[in-house]
Amino acid sequence: xxxxxxxxxxxxxxxxxxxxxxxxxxxxxxxxxxxxxxxxxxxxxxxxxxxxxxxxxxxxxxxxxxxxxxxxxxxxxxxxxxxxxxxxxxxxxxxxxxxxxxxxxxxxxxxxxxxxxxxxxxxxxxxxxxxxxxxxxxxxxxxxxxxxxxxxxxxxxxxxxxxxxxxxxxxxxxxxxxxxxxxxxxxxxxxxxxxxxxxxxxxxxxxxxxxxxxxxxxxxxxxxxxxxxxxxxxxxxxxxxxxxxxxxxxxxxxxxxxxxxxxxxxxxxxxxxxxxxxxxxxxxxxxxxxxxxxxxxxxxxxxxxxxxxxxxxxxxxxxxxxxxxxxxxxxxxxxxxxxxxxxxxxxxxxxxxxxxxxxxxxxxxxxxxxxxxxxxxxxxxxxxxxxxxxxxxxxxxxxxxxxxxxxxxxxx
Numbered sequence: 001x002x003x004x005x006x007x008x009x010x011x012x013x014x015x016x017x018x019x020x021x022x023x024x025x026x027x028x029x030x031x032x033x034x035x036x037x038x039x040x041x042x043x044x045x046x047x048x049x050x051x052x053x054x055x056x057x058x059x060x061x062x063x064x065x066x067x068x069x070x071x072x073x074x075x076x077x078x079x080x081x082x083x084x085x086x087x088x089x090x091x092x093x094x095x096x097x098x099x100x101x102x103x104x105x106x107x108x109x110x111x112x113x114x115x116x117x118x119x120x121x122x123x124x125x126x127x128x129x130x131x132x133x134x135x136x137x138x139x140x141x142x143x144x145x146x147x148x149x150x151x152x153x154x155x156x157x158x159x160x161x162x163x164x165x166x167x168x169x170x171x172x173x174x175x176x177x178x179x180x181x182x183x184x185x186x187x188x189x190x191x192x193x194x195x196x197x198x199x200x201x202x203x204x205x206x207x208x209x210x211x212x213x214x215x216x217x218x219x220x221x222x223x224x225x226x227x228x229x230x231x232x233x234x235x236x237x238x239x240x241x242x243x244x245x246x247x248x249x250x251x252x253x254x255x256x257x258x259x260x261x262x263x264x265x266x267x268x269x270x271x272x273x274x275x276x277x278x279x280x281x282x283x284x285x286x287x288x289x290x291x292x293x294x295x296x297x298x299x300x301x302x303x304x305x306x307x308x309x310x311x312x313x314x315x316x317x318x319x320x321x322x323x324x325x326x327x328x329x330x331x332x333x334x335x336x337x338x339x340x341x342x343x344x345x346x347x348x349x350x351x352x353x354x355x356x357x358x359x360x361x362x363x364x365x366x367x368x369x370x371x372x373x374x375x376x377x378x379x380x381x382x383x384x385x386x387x388x389x390x391x392x393x394x395x396x397x398x399x400x401x402x403x404x405x406x407x408x409x410x411x412x
Contacts, residue, residue, distance in 0.1 A: 026212065027280045029095070034088045034273065043277075044088045046270045050079040071254060072101045085266040089273045096276075097224060097244035099217040103257055104242050104264035108207065108227025111241030111262075112136050115203045115223045118256035119172055119249060122148040126172040127165045129156050129186070130378045131179025133205065137375075140174070155378045156184040157314065159191060166198050175221075176205040178315075181368045181389055182379060183306035183331045185318035192220040201249060207231075207359075211244075212283050213325040222249045228264075230359025231327065233275040234282050240268045282361070282394065286328030289400065290392040294330065296401050302411060306331030306387075328392040329358055331368075333385055334411065341412040342386045343367055348407040351400055358391035363400060365390050 036044045054060040060077060067075035074087035082090075086104060093102040105111045116139070120126055128140050130153040140151040150169075154161040156179055173195050178185050188204075195202045203223035204216045210231050216224035226232065228240035241264075245253050257263065264272075294309040307330035308319035319326065336342050346354070352365035368387035381387070392400065 026096070030277055030279060033092055033095075043274055044085055044270070046266050047083040047085045048079075048266050049083050052077055052079060072250075080261060080263060082263060083266050085273075086264055086269040089264075089269045092273065092276060093242050093244065096211045097217055097242075098211070098215050099224070099244035100247040100250055102242050102244045103253060103262075104228070104240060104269065105262045106241070106264055106268070107239050108225070108229050108241035109133075109135050111225045111227070111243040112205065113139065114253065114256055114260065114262050115225055115243055116140070116144070116172065116174065117260065118253040119201050120144070120149050121171075123169065124171045125150040125152065125167055125169040126174060127152050127154055127162055127170060127200075128174045129154060129176050129179065130376050131156055131182045131184055132174070132176045133180045136174075136176070136180075136205070153377055156186045157378075157380075159187060159194065162191065162194050166194070166200070170198065170200050172201050172203060174203050174205075178208055178319075181331060181387060182376075183315070185308065185315045187318055188219065188322050196220075208327055208329055209323055209325075210279070210283070210327070212280060213323045213327065217244050217246055219322070222246050223253070227359075228268075228272045229357060231279060231283060231286075232359075233272050234278065234360060235271075235275060236357065236360030236362065238268050238271045238275070240264050240272050283325070283327060285394050286392060287326055289394070289397045290326065290328045290330055292397040293390070293392050293400060293404070296404065297332065300408065302335045304333040304335075306333055330390050330392065332388040332390065333381070334388055335382075335385055336411055337384045338412045339386060341410055342388065344410040345407050346388060348410050349403055350407075351395060351403040352390065358389075360391075361394045363391060363393035363395060 034044055035042055039045055054063065063075050063077055066073060067077070076082055090102050090104055103114065105114055116126070126140060126149065128151055144151060152165040154165060162173065173191060175186065175191060177188060192202060201222045203225065204221050205225045206214060206216050207225065207227040207230055210226055222245065224244040226242045228242050229238060233240065243253065290307070294305055294307050297303050298305055298309060308316045308326050310316055334342055346365050346367045349365050352363045354365060358364055366389045368389055
């Protein structure tokens with residue numbers, strides 16, 4: 001029993017270490033947080049449990065009482081609620097996000113669903129950015145419609161369309177920035193201003209930037225989503241999501257989390273925690289590599305970069321206004337009368353894998369068609385223009401440039 005008590009004392013010490021190192025820089029915090037003093041290891045162990053064992057019924061009741069008084073304190077009486085492994089990850093992410101709390105889910109899309117379902121009910125309306133992740137579009141436009149929840153999509157470059165869509169029934173403005181696949185950067189300050197004026201809740205998918213480059217809760221959003229599948233884990237072998245919240249929406253999300261059972265397992269939580277150790281190092285490298293690729297591609301007249309690269313563009317100004325850096329995901333708008341030549345360009349890339357997701361160490365490419373973008377209302381594509389998405393990985397950028405150069409020969 002003494003060993004059991006010592007274990008939880010050491011967990012408490014780990015949390016104190018999290019709090020201490022958060023006063024240091026982001027980079028230092030990630031390297032020194034959450035050490036496991038019980039097992040004397042630099043990373044916390046994987047604790048798997050369905051049944052949580054107590055020394056007595058009274059001990060169980062005390063834990064349940066503590067959980068009611070402090071619902072973010074890691075007081076669990078059943079494994080579905082979490083273990084020390086998931087709890088430590090939540091505490092790390094809460095500090096990174098500078099939020100009241102972070103909920104963790106089995107997938108990134110699980111966090112999207114949890115955010116929305118927490119605050120809307122039948123008869124409500126939501127306003128959603130037109131260039132959202134395709135499954136998010138299906139969720140809001142089709143699935144929620146079956147529950148009498150109406151969705152209106154707004155033009156990301158005409159925010160008057162948000163104000164024009166607001167009604168007394170509007171409960172949520174949902175933003176994805178930059179836009180999925182088409183990479184529109186929006187004026188986030190104006191969106192928050194509209195929401196606060198009309199007393200509407202806000203949520204943002206911040207997967208592209210992560211809190212390393214932008215902290216939505218601190219900025220004024222009520223909820224912030226990150227697909228932990230991507231940059232948090234960094235190795236393309238984990239599924240997970242995070243939903244950072246402020247105090248105002250915490251209780252609503254807590255109830256929805258309990259009712260849906262959307263909670264991350266300990267094995268994925270461990271891998272995400274381990275991946276976070278190098279988040280800053282990897283994002284710095286992704287950013288450096290992507291800038292070099294963007295410099296190279298900017299020389300081609302047939303290609304328009306969908307990335308904060310051209311300094312006199314609206315996208316660059318909106319990015320610069322709110323973000324401290326740019327990640328490794330970019331889009332290309334390619335002018336070609338021959339669609340097959342665009343596909344051949346993508347297929348000819350030898351160092352770029354072809355597949356969904358991104359945020360891992362490897363480069364990826366994908367020709368964007370309706371199956372990826374969804375049926376959008378405000379896609380700014382001209383005649384004979386095609387979208388290609390590139391994720392720039394951690395390879396030598398000169399090798400990536402050489403690969404792109406040989407593949408560009410197929411464009412007509």
